[in-house]
Amino acid sequence: MKKHNFLILLAGMLLLTACHNAPEAGKPASATSDQIAQEVKQAYLETYRNYMEYAWGQDDLKPITGSGSNWYDETLYMTAIDALDGLMLMGFDKEADETLEFLRQNISWEKDISVSVFEINIRLLGSLLSSYQLSGEEFLLTAADELGERLLPAFESPTGLPYKYINLKTGETSGAESNPAEIGTLILEFGTLSELTGKEAYLNKTRDALISLFEKRSDLDLPGMVIDVEKGEWKNTSSHIGGMIDSYFEYLYKAWLLFGDSLYLDMYQTHISALNTHLAEEVEGRFWYGRGDMHTGEIKRQTFGALEAFMPGLLALSGDIERAEKLQESCFAMWNLYGLEPEQIRYTDMEVLSPGYYLRPEIAESAFILYMRTGEETYREMGEKIWTDIREKCKVQYGYAEVPDVRNPEVRNDYMHSFFLAETLKYLWLLFEEESLIDLDKYVFNTEAHPLEVIAARAAPLD
Numbered sequence: 001m002k003k004h005n006f007l008i009l010l011a012g013m014l015l016l017t018a019c020h021n022a023p024e025a026g027k028p029a030s031a032t033s034d035q036i037a038q039e040v041k042q043a044y045l046e047t048y049r050n051y052m053e054y055a056w057g058q059d060d061l062k063p064i065t066g067s068g069s070n071w072y073d074e075t076l077y078m079t080a081i082d083a084l085d086g087l088m089l090m091g092f093d094k095e096a097d098e099t100l101e102f103l104r105q106n107i108s109w110e111k112d113i114s115v116s117v118f119e120i121n122i123r124l125l126g127s128l129l130s131s132y133q134l135s136g137e138e139f140l141l142t143a144a145d146e147l148g149e150r151l152l153p154a155f156e157s158p159t160g161l162p163y164k165y166i167n168l169k170t171g172e173t174s175g176a177e178s179n180p181a182e183i184g185t186l187i188l189e190f191g192t193l194s195e196l197t198g199k200e201a202y203l204n205k206t207r208d209a210l211i212s213l214f215e216k217r218s219d220l221d222l223p224g225m226v227i228d229v230e231k232g233e234w235k236n237t238s239s240h241i242g243g244m245i246d247s248y249f250e251y252l253y254k255a256w257l258l259f260g261d262s263l264y265l266d267m268y269q270t271h272i273s274a275l276n277t278h279l280a281e282e283v284e285g286r287f288w289y290g291r292g293d294m295h296t297g298e299i300k301r302q303t304f305g306a307l308e309a310f311m312p313g314l315l316a317l318s319g320d321i322e323r324a325e326k327l328q329e330s331c332f333a334m335w336n337l338y339g340l341e342p343e344q345i346r347y348t349d350m351e352v353l354s355p356g357y358y359l360r361p362e363i364a365e366s367a368f369i370l371y372m373r374t375g376e377e378t379y380r381e382m383g384e385k386i387w388t389d390i391r392e393k394c395k396v397q398y399g400y401a402e403v404p405d406v407r408n409p410e411v412r413n414d415y416m417h418s419f420f421l422a423e424t425l426k427y428l429w430l431l432f433e434e435e436s437l438i439d440l441d442k443y444v445f446n447t448e449a450h451p452l453e454v455i456a457a458r459a460a461p462l463d
């Protein structure tokens with residue numbers, strides 16, 4: 001879909017969304033919301049322009065020294081691609097056009113480097129597809145298809161579960177010990193690629209892997225954390241909603257939304273009900289999900305962190321507003337311990353276990369979805385606090401920097417992940433931008449915040 005049509009759809013959906021989800025139906029944007037939306041947009045633009053000036057074509061911008069860095073021996077244009085749909089959505093046409101031209105001239109996957117299938121999928125494939133749907137630029141779809149073809153050999157394991165790494169040039173695979181997040185966070189992008197190219201292998205491979213992973217759940221319906229994709233055996237039986245498992249749950253529900261196949265909904269409900277039975281708990285009036293063994297369900301570690309903060313959004317998206325609201329309150333309490341959230345805390349006494357803030361988006365993503373679903377101003381208030389803290393503590397000369405210890409925010413790392421633009425700023429902008437409310441029934445965000453169009457010809461209507 002061309003951007004023009006997308007914006008018309010968004011405008012049309014504004015009224016519908018307001019009626020359905022009641023975020024202050026019919027009320028014009030308050031000056032404050034509009035002001036914050038503009039501030040966030042400006043931050044996006046300035047940071048991207050610095051990337052263009054000081055790190056153009058490289059993977060990441062180093063925001064303190066104003067230079068660039070790459071993940072591997074060769075660049076994958078990480079920030080240019082990851083930020084592209086955001087530029088289009090926010091209306092930064094000049095920067096979007098320059099980026100498109102640069103990519104049209106330079107993009108190539110003939111690179112002798114072994115890359116993470118998961119990261120390449122969520123950041124690059126996701127954005128290429130989303131940007132294609134927004135702009136109609138055919139070369140983006142061609143680039144996505146060529147990238148997809150090079151990732152497909154990752155599924156050639158004895159179990160059909162994908163290896164973690166693949167060499168883009170040779171197709172050589174490595175990384176037999178993988179995890180549910182890296183195995184289960186592929187289907188939205190690969191399924192969309194099937195839809196757009198007519199090549200069924202993309203959807204079939206990721207669907208088979210997802211089903212095969214689901215079938216390896218414990219008798220309690222919980223997944224573990226590390227699995228050997230050659231033997232199909234669990235190597236670590238810890239079960240939780242944090243990193244290495246998190247977006248597996250997210251993609252089960254979103255695959256249902258995107259493709260309309262109730263198989264994914266059933267799998268999601270099976271897991272979520274097990275999580276709520278075994279790993280959810282209230283401690284001193286706050287709601288959390290802890291870490292337990294997949295076979296016993298016994299909670300062994302009462303920890304929570306920045307990555308887990310995606311869960312209120314997923315709960316809200318799937319209709320469990322009550323748990324979503326309670327968990328978001330806990331996440332916000334975690335944020336407010338130091339005014340930037342630590343990577344991990346122990347929720348029984350709110351002690352910091354891992355003190356870094358890596359510019360992660362999850363808490364803002366959940367605030368956005370909760371706002372869309374409830375219309376409660378409290379989620380914008382949370383967003384304002386989050387944005388203010390980030391602006392005051394992470395802003396450096398050329399962009400925004402990680403804070404390795406939230407208790408001492410004067411010290412920063414010279415690093416800015418591409419997800420800061422792709423997700424953190426995009427979700428904060430969407431939270432405050434009245435005119436760009438995205439209808440969550442028409443678009444599904446991949447886990448890197450790239451909106452993908454819901455497949456029109458769904459197998460079954462959504463409830």
Ligand code: DMJ
Nearest residue numbers: 247360361362419447448
């Ligand atoms: C992002 O790359 C994605 O959101 C992923 O699912 C989890 N981690 C980062 C952001 O924290």
